[in-house]
Amino acid sequence: MNSRPLYEEVAERLRTQIFAHDFAPGSWLDEQSLAEEYGISRTPMREAIKVLAAEGLITMKLRRGAYVTEVNQTDLAQIFTVLSLLEGEAAKTAALKASESDLNRLDDLHLKLEKAAADRDLEQFFAINVQFHELLLEITANPWMTGVIADLRKVLKLQRRNSLDQTGRLQNSLLEHRNILKAILQRDGELAAKAMRAHLAQGLVASR
Incomplete structure (x- = not known):
């Protein structure tokens, strides 16, 4: 039985896509579109994005959403x-x-x-x-x-x-x-x- 929270599974999948550059650095992440693509509600997607933001992979902008972090x-x-x-x-x-x-x-x-x-x-x-x-x-x-x-x-x-x-x-x-x-x-x-x-x-x- 898998007791892993859904948002962690979503975070892992999203992390893998970011590392594979399916989402290029600087690209904006549409929370609603991603949730629909993953077949989940927005809540676990929102929590997954917060996890990746804490890791530094995603940058959050107030009232503008989230984008993949650019490393200069x-x-x-x-x-x-x-x-x-x-x-x-x-x-x-x-x-x-x-x-x-x-x-x-x-x-x-x-x-x-x-x-x-x-x-x-x-x-x-x-x-x-x-x-x-x-x-x-x-x-x-x-x-x-x-x-x-x-x-x-x-x-x-x-x-x-x-x-x-x-x-x-x-x-x-x-x-x-x-x-x-x-x-x-x-x-x-x-x-x-x-x-x-x-x-x-x-x-x-x-x-x-």
């Missing part, structure tokens, strides 16, 4: 600044508190990352990259940090461009991950934080 270069710089601080701290924490089992899981993921890079499998590389970062957050066991980072990364997904498509970015990203993992395996928290910040700085450059 200033937004990107500010988002990456915050991510750098938080994920740098996550890498540092992981280096200091990861168990041997955690380190083995990180190492295993990195090996898969190496293989995906060798195969030039961008989709697989991206998926494993996400898992690597998520595992670092899991090790920190800080749900507040995890929640903020998750929302920021959702906003980043509004971009059409995939920085890994750029010439040389895949190999550079792999090298940056090697540096992060090496510092964590050495239990060097400061070096792990520095490596993570450098990784995110390059991510910002590539996203421009």
